[in-house]
Amino acid sequence: MRDNPKIAVIGAGAWGSALAAVAVRPRREVMLYARDPAAASHINRDHESPRLPGVRLDHRVVATSDVLATVASDIIILAVPAQHVRAALAPFAQHVTAGTPLVIAAKGLERGTDKRLSDVVAEIAPHVVPAVLSGPSFAADVARGLPTAVTIAAADEALALELCHALGTPTFRPYAETDVIGVEIGGAVKNVLAIAAGIVAGRRLGASALAALVARGFAELRRLAEGLGAKPETLMGLSGLGDLMLTCSGTQSRNFAYGVHLGLGGDRNAPHALAEGIATAAVARDLARHHAILMPIVEAVAAVIDGDLTIDAAIEGLMSRPLKRETG
Numbered sequence: 001m002r003d004n005p006k007i008a009v010i011g012a013g014a015w016g017s018a019l020a021a022v023a024v025r026p027r028r029e030v031m032l033y034a035r036d037p038a039a040a041s042h043i044n045r046d047h048e049s050p051r052l053p054g055v056r057l058d059h060r061v062v063a064t065s066d067v068l069a070t071v072a073s074d075i076i077i078l079a080v081p082a083q084h085v086r087a088a089l090a091p092f093a094q095h096v097t098a099g100t101p102l103v104i105a106a107k108g109l110e111r112g113t114d115k116r117l118s119d120v121v122a123e124i125a126p127h128v129v130p131a132v133l134s135g136p137s138f139a140a141d142v143a144r145g146l147p148t149a150v151t152i153a154a155a156d157e158a159l160a161l162e163l164c165h166a167l168g169t170p171t172f173r174p175y176a177e178t179d180v181i182g183v184e185i186g187g188a189v190k191n192v193l194a195i196a197a198g199i200v201a202g203r204r205l206g207a208s209a210l211a212a213l214v215a216r217g218f219a220e221l222r223r224l225a226e227g228l229g230a231k232p233e234t235l236m237g238l239s240g241l242g243d244l245m246l247t248c249s250g251t252q253s254r255n256f257a258y259g260v261h262l263g264l265g266g267d268r269n270a271p272h273a274l275a276e277g278i279a280t281a282a283v284a285r286d287l288a289r290h291h292a293i294l295m296p297i298v299e300a301v302a303a304v305i306d307g308d309l310t311i312d313a314a315i316e317g318l319m320s321r322p323l324k325r326e327t328g
Helices: 014-023 037-046 082-093 117-124 139-143 157-167 180-202 207-227 238-247 254-263 277-290 296-306 311-319
Strands: 007-010 030-033 061-064 075-078 101-104 129-134 148-154 172-177
Touching: 007 014, 007 082, 014 030, 014 061, 014 075, 014 139, 014 157, 037 061, 075 082, 082 117, 082 277, 101 117, 101 157, 117 129, 117 180, 129 157, 129 180, 129 238, 148 157, 148 180, 148 238, 157 172, 172 180, 180 207, 180 238, 180 254, 180 277, 180 296, 207 238, 207 277, 207 296, 254 277, 277 296, 296 311
Parallel strands: 007 030, 007 075, 030 061, 075 101, 101 129, 148 172
Antiparallel strands: 129 148
């Protein structure tokens, strides 16, 4: 990879715009793909993303709605919602040069196939090299230059390190990892647990209940990740425990906010399309069942979202489970 690689970001939402802002350098333009030509024009004219109001983008962030303008890049970052990864990548796949690193910056599992997003990318574009960016990060914080640390995982450690050097800044610190499974499962399942944490907050069940929920939820996350082949230490890092702590900490998290909405008695079908945990809950539940892994909190969240269980029944069911050792 060249010293100053060309970088393109697919997805001009809040997260994609924030990552484009991070990737800019004095001698580097970053191509930011927006599907809507009007959104691309707005960004180029005002140097501001409609999804990040008040955050000014460097003039070197060049937005485009032309697929071919982005594919000649050395690094491509895919920053679209998890359930849109397959559709968003399809127009680009045949044009991307073989061996190009494609960094997945979404957190979720594909509903309908139960696949991790790196597997989706491998299916749609088998000639690219998938990597995953995850960790405790809010788009607005990253775009404003607030200190943030994340994980970039790739099967090849040298590539992961190269990507860290390409994207790292004095305020955005990526750590390299090779445990792609652990990073992906940590980022996906924490969204489901954040919905549960939001329900606890919305029902005003107290700080003790929230702490118990997060701790027991993390145990479930670890069981699933390790059952799928992840390393235990990965889950103790930024993309596991770190991301879970952030996402369960307040309404800046869309998943937590959706949980609060449910806890306050809101309609489960209210529009919260960007709360990734809504779709991931059923997938995580199904994966757990397939691998005979116990995940009662995830099971309860999926049942509440699907309308198969009331919140009161879910709480009663969790609290009446048989008593056992905590580590069991």
